[in-house]
Structures are given as structure tokens and as C-alpha cells.
Amino acid sequence: MSSSQVQDPTGTADAPFFPMSRKPGCPFDPPPPLREAAASHPVSRVTIWNGSTPWIITGHAEQRALLSDPRVSVNDRLPGFPHWHAGMEQVSTRRAPSVFNTDPPEHTRFRRMMTAPFTFKRVNAMRAVVQEITDDLIDRLLAGPRPADLVEAIALPLPTRMICAIMGVPQADHAAFAAQASVGMKRDVTVQAQVESFRWQHDYLADLVRARAAEPRDDMLSDLAQRVTDGEITVEEAAAMGVGLFVAGHETSANMIALATVALLEHPGQLALLRESDDPGLAATAVEELLRYLGIVHMAQRRIATDDIEIGGQTIRAGEGILIELASANRDPRAFPDPDVLDLRRPAPAHHAFGFGLHQCVGQQLARVELQVVYGTLFRRIPTLSLATTLDAIEFKHDGIAYGVYHLPVTW
Amino acid sequence: MRVAVDQNKCIAAGQCVAANPDVFDQRDSDGVVVLLEAAPDAGQEDGVRRAAAACPALAIQVQG
Ligand code: HEM
Ligand code: SF4
Numbered sequence: 001m002s003s004s005q006v007q008d009p010t011g012t013a014d015a016p017f018f019p020m021s022r023k024p025g026c027p028f029d030p031p032p033p034l035r036e037a038a039a040s041h042p043v044s045r046v047t048i049w050n051g052s053t054p055w056i057i058t059g060h061a062e063q064r065a066l067l068s069d070p071r072v073s074v075n076d077r078l079p080g081f082p083h084w085h086a087g088m089e090q091v092s093t094r095r096a097p098s099v100f101n102t103d104p105p106e107h108t109r110f111r112r113m114m115t116a117p118f119t120f121k122r123v124n125a126m127r128a129v130v131q132e133i134t135d136d137l138i139d140r141l142l143a144g145p146r147p148a149d150l151v152e153a154i155a156l157p158l159p160t161r162m163i164c165a166i167m168g169v170p171q172a173d174h175a176a177f178a179a180q181a182s183v184g185m186k187r188d189v190t191v192q193a194q195v196e197s198f199r200w201q202h203d204y205l206a207d208l209v210r211a212r213a214a215e216p217r218d219d220m221l222s223d224l225a226q227r228v229t230d231g232e233i234t235v236e237e238a239a240a241m242g243v244g245l246f247v248a249g250h251e252t253s254a255n256m257i258a259l260a261t262v263a264l265l266e267h268p269g270q271l272a273l274l275r276e277s278d279d280p281g282l283a284a285t286a287v288e289e290l291l292r293y294l295g296i297v298h299m300a301q302r303r304i305a306t307d308d309i310e311i312g313g314q315t316i317r318a319g320e321g322i323l324i325e326l327a328s329a330n331r332d333p334r335a336f337p338d339p340d341v342l343d344l345r346r347p348a349p350a351h352h353a354f355g356f357g358l359h360q361c362v363g364q365q366l367a368r369v370e371l372q373v374v375y376g377t378l379f380r381r382i383p384t385l386s387l388a389t390t391l392d393a394i395e396f397k398h399d400g401i402a403y404g405v406y407h408l409p410v411t412w
Numbered sequence: 413m414r415v416a417v418d419q420n421k422c423i424a425a426g427q428c429v430a431a432n433p434d435v436f437d438q439r440d441s442d443g444v445v446v447l448l449e450a451a452p453d454a455g456q457e458d459g460v461r462r463a464a465a466a467c468p469a470l471a472i473q474v475q476g
Pocket of ligand 2: 417421422425426428463470472
């Protein structure tokens with residue numbers, strides 16, 4: 001192999017392995033090779049678990065272009081699709097079509113069946129409920145023993161209760177449902193465990209959709225049940241939509257709550273700003289900046305090219321896999337001046353924390369309200385909140401499709 | 413300034429309403445964008461431009 005090949009970031013022979021490790025001591029920063037890639041070769045190649053060498057896109061502008069390019073597909077049944085892991089590959093042939101694995105026009109049809117509860121106005125009308133749940137969880141935390149695990153006490157229950165309430169999952173089943181849904185979010189999950197948890201959630205929701213068809217209520221599953229009755233979708237598709245919403249909507253927000261707490265405690269100046277500012281707009285810009293800075297969706301969104309595409313001086317051939325690594329675009333110096341500085345007043349929130357293009361997050365307005373309420377309340381109500389551990393003793397979700405912390409011991 | 417929206421492209425992400433609720437709304441049935449004001453006045457322009465830039469579906473066109 002010639003030396004020019006060794007240094008060629010677009011060559012397949014020595015494409016570095018992805019996912020990569022973060023630098024020890026820098027739990028908030030994307031792995032160094034990805035940072036370098038974003039700055040100098042935003043379209044390059046990596047090697048993944050099955051030995052294939054898909055493209056990885058780390059630049060902000062390049063991601064924006066590809067995520068809105070109709071030649072870039074999420075159809076995970078196409079040969080050569082760069083799956084997250086073997087479990088996902090196995091499940092892909094059994095998953096019902098949904099927003100996650102279809103392109104337009106199917107995607108548009110599925111997406112419009114799930115967007116009604118998540119409009120800006122509908123979600124903002126629920127702000128009082130989010131506030132009430134948050135206050136209730138903080139009351140319980142304060143009444144309980146110290147130290148406590150913030151993940152168990154607040155970060156997980158708030159988004160779980162919200163998404164279950166919107167869907168119409170009975171409160172008694174929330175915990176069982178949440179436990180099953182977290183299985184597929186782990187990177188090193190066995191194929192068997194993946195398939196079993198997927199089937200459990202699917203069957204549970206299919207039963208609930210059938211129950212709602214018989215006795216409708218004012219919730220999302222009843223709405224989907226009506227569409228099943230009308231012949232618009234099958235029970236399987238309705239259940240797949242529910243599973244997808246739950247998986248996408250509870251652990252992501254939970255990770256943002258807990259990880260942001262760590263980041264803010266490590267940046268006391270910024271935390272003081274958040275706690276003491278009387279600017280009502282600050283909670284909103286703070287949420288956008290923390291979404292950007294933490295870039296929790298760090299395992300790269302998976303796509304495949306359906307035609308040849310010229311981008312960033314490279315040619316992606318039809319049939320080649322594409323990894324869109326959102327977190328590194330959020331630190332792209334061409335898009336964000338001083339990208340590694342956490343600045344809660346940073347304007348222009350063009351971050352990719354929710355992705356971009358047709359698959360951009362359905363639940364983003366809900367996530368925003370949840371985070372605005374939690375960040376705006378937690379540190380004001382518990383001004384002495386602090387870590388009951390050290391930064392290097394915290395277990396970060398390096399193996400999660402969404403990055404975060406497994407537990408967060410806090411005291412006050 | 414003239415604004416146009418393409419409802420067929422819209423994916424109901426709500427970024428436009430967040431940026432300027434006087435010019436954009438979302439349909440109750442599926443969250444698809446509704447244009448409230450095709451010729452916004454000068455005071456609205458900033459929010460409209462932010463909406464067009466933020467729209468993930470490139471569904472908002474601005475002229476002038
Ligand atoms: C802070 C919390 C959240 C983050 C960081 C986040 C992030 C993302 C990202 C990056 C995508 C794009 C995936 C891609 O393009 O491949 C996405 C899609 C999605 N998210 Fe979220 N999300 C969050 C919360 C939520 C919530 C609360 C819900 C539901 C209520 C939700 C439901 C969805 C759905 C259904 C999709 C798929 C949309 C499609 O493919 O058309 N997410 N999310
Ligand atoms: S920002 Fe774009 S995609 Fe989102 S609701 Fe408005 S027009 Fe539709």
C-alpha cells in the first residue's frame with residue numbers, strides 16, 4: 001500500500017473503525033478523529049461492525065445537503081444498508097414500515113399520522129402539565145434520602161410519563177414498558193434480546209390498539225386505532241408507530257436532562273446564569289445550546305445512496321452506505337464560532353441535535369418544552385444541587401445510540 | 413416581502429411557528445404548515461427569514 005493511500009481519508013483499506021472512543025476526561029466532546037474529520041475532510045470513510053466501509057459525514061453543511069437529498073434513503077432493507085448492529089439488521093426484515101424505514105411517499109403518509117399531538121401549539125399547551133410533573137418529581141426527590149439518582153428520580157420518569165400520557169399507555173404499565181424499550185438502545189445488545197424486547201413492546205401495543213378500537217379514548221393510540229378500523233393502516237403498523245414513538249421519545253429526553261445537569265455543574269458560570277437570569281428567553285436559548293453542545297445522538301444516523309452523489313469533493317456511489325454523525329456537525333467550526341464553548345446565550349440555533357430534512361425529530365417541540373421546564377426549575381428549586389460522585393466515576397452511555405449517563409448520584 | 417409554503421413538502425416540525433407564530437400556523441389534523449400572512453410587514457421579516465432557514469423540509473420560500 002502506498003503512503004498516499006494510508007493518508008487518504010476516503011480510502012477503504014485503512015478506514016478507521018466506527019464507533020470511536022471519546023478522549024478520556026472529555027465526556028462532552030465527540031471523539032478526536034471525528035473532530036478532525038469535520039474540520040478537514042467532512043466526507044470520509046469508516047469501517048463498521050460487519051467489515052463494510054460506508055461514508056461518514058461529519059460536516060454541518062454536508063449533512064444539511066445530504067439529509068435533504070432525495071437520493072439518500074432510509075430504506076434499511078436495501079442491500080448494503082449500514083445497520084447499527086447485527087440485532088438491528090436481523091430486526092429490519094421484520095419491522096413494519098414506519099417513518100423510520102421509509103422514504104416519500106410512504107414516509108409522508110406515516111409521518112402525518114403521528115404529527116398531530118406534537119405541533120408547536122399543542123405541545124406548548126401542555127407546558128403546565130410538564131411543570132406540574134416536574135414539581136411533583138422534585139418534591140419527591142427532596143423528601144427522599146440523599147444522595148439520590150437523578151436519572152431514576154427525574155430524568156427518566158418525566159419524558160416517560162409525557163409520552164405515555166400522549167399515547168394513552170396506562171400508568172401502571174409505564175415502568176415495564178420503559179424497561180423493555182431501553183433494551184434496543186444499547187449498542188452491544190444480543191440479537192436474541194433485541195428481538196424479544198421488540199416483540200414484547202409490539203405485542204403490548206397491538207393489544208392496546210385493539211382495546212382502543214373497541215373503546216376509544218382521547219389519546220393517540222385511539223386515533224391510530226380509528227385509522228386501523230378505517231383500513232388506512234394495519235394493527236402491526238399502528239403498533240410499530242407506537243414502539244417507535246416510545247423508543248425515540250423517552251430515553252433521548254432523559255439523557256438530555258441528566259447529561260445537561262452534569263455539564264452545567266461542570267460549568268458553574270453558565271449554571272449561575274441559568275439559575276439567576278430573569279430573561280425569559282434564556283431557558284429557550286439554553287436548551288438549544290445544550291442540545292448542540294451535548295449532541296447526544298452520537299451513533300450516526302444510517303442512510304444509503306440510491307444514486308451517485310457528488311459531495312464535499314467525493315463521489316458517493318449508488319448502493320453505498322452513509323453515516324450521518326450529528327454530534328460532530330454540532331461542533332463544526334465552519335458552522336459555529338468557538339464550537340467547544342458552552343454559551344447558553346449563543347444565537348442562531350441551526351444545530352443538528354434533532355437531525356435535518358424529512359426525518360427531523362417528530363417530538364422536538366415536546367422535548368424542548370420538557371427541557372425548558374426542567375432546566376428552568378431544577379436549579380432554582382435546588383440551588384445547592386451537586387454531584388455526589390466525581391466526574392470520572394460517572395458511567396457514560398458510550399454504547400448507547402443516544403449518549404448520556406446510566407446513573408447520576410446527586411446531593412443537595 | 414412575499415412568503416410561500418409548500419404543504420406537500422412540510423413534515424410538521426413546527427420550526428416556523430416557533431420562529432414566527434403570526435405568519436405561520438400548523439393544521440390541527442396533522443401539523444402541516446398553514447400560511448397566515450403571505451405579505452408580512454417589515455417587523456415580521458426577521459422571524460420569517462429564521463423560519464425559512466430552520467425549516468428542515470425546505471418548504472418555505474421567501475422573496476424580497
Ligand atoms: C432531546 C430529545 C430528543 C432528541 C435529541 C431527538 C433526536 C432525534 C433525531 C436526531 C432524529 C432524526 C433521526 C434521523 O434523521 O435518522 C429524531 C427522529 C425522531 N424522533 Fe426524536 N429526539 C428527541 C425526542 C423525541 C421525542 C420526545 C419524541 C416523541 C414524542 C421523538 C420522536 C421521534 C420520531 C418519531 C422520529 C422519527 C422521525 C422520522 O423519521 O420522520 N423524539 N429524533
Ligand atoms: S418548519 Fe417547515 S416542515 Fe416544519 S412545520 Fe414549518 S413548513 Fe412544515
